[in-house]
Amino acid sequence: MIDKMAELKDTSELMVDLAYSSLLLNNRELAEEVHALENRMDDLHTEFELLVLTRCITPEESKDYLGLIRLALVSENIADAAAQIADVVLRGLKPHPVLRLAIREAEETVMRVPVSKGSVLVGRNLQEAQIQEETGMWVLAVRRGDAWLRPRPDLVVKEGDTLIAAGYAGGREDLKQLASGKPAQT
């Protein structure tokens, strides 16, 4: 139950980050990821509620459990709000310049980049990897198998991960090279 609730909270916050990114970059792919996560949230939330309901709850405990149910609902509501933001992109509305300005400096590009064996990133956590210092790109999310992971400083990069990163176009090649494990072409 603890794990489910933690996942609900983390996923909802990741969705908000990705939704803003999808808007900032007017990127359908990121917006679609937000929607995929929304489905995941719905499942998780149902599983969580069922878990609570199948506990044998005494009258004294009922208030505490109600608090839990309400907290989970909050994550669900936040996830809905994120999906609403992503919808603006999916509906193909011309993004108003004010949106980009408001979500901070307009960024030039978003990319997904697979991490290959032999890349210097493998086995390092994101803090050690210093991706932003090296490339100017920052990691929005890490795709590992079917899971989306948030880019925590202590997240260790593994071979086969896919990084979703945003930044100036000039950083694209740098990041690709960093993730590919091939030596720099000079």
Place this chain on the structure above:
Amino acid sequence: MGTLDRIQYRPIPVRDLLVEMKDMSELMIDLAYSSALFNSRELAEEVLELEKCVDSLAYLLDMSAMIAVRNPSDAESLVGVSVVASAIDKISDAAGDISAIVLRGIGIHPLVREVFEKVEERLIRVEIKPESILVGRRRGDLKLASRIGANIIAIRRGRDWIINPKEDETLQKGDILIARGAPLGIEELRQVAEGILKNWRNRRGARRKAV
């Protein structure tokens, strides 16, 4: 519930309104979770105040957007702004719902504390000890966000709460900080505030890429 403030149009740029709403909604979520985690009615009440602010800003934003529309193309472009603003409003409402759990005494299950030990973004409540290197430093000078990926979202000083402290806020001994951030950074901040750590751990081995 108190009375609602009367809304009157004020010429504030949509961009400023949106930035303020976004920042506020994010702050509110963190404050609201803190109020639940540290069982603070006062923080919960602060969140409700902020929620009222966001509601008012949402009205102002919609009015500004309406005034700006002159043709169908404007409308298509600005409807997105309005949808995003309403999503931000929803996020702030969600924060309000967390505070309501605290204020109505519904109860925070002990499990919640365990949940917060597993989530990716942590919250702490820590008192600044007299021997801490934080004493007398301005919040902005600490560069917590870039140094350790953490941020001070509120300070309790005596009986007062300083919500979302400004850059030039000087930290004092006895201040109780509410901060959010990644687990490692939050732990480092705790040790620094408690005077256990006399210096920031220097992680930036930043060798610049040889060009």
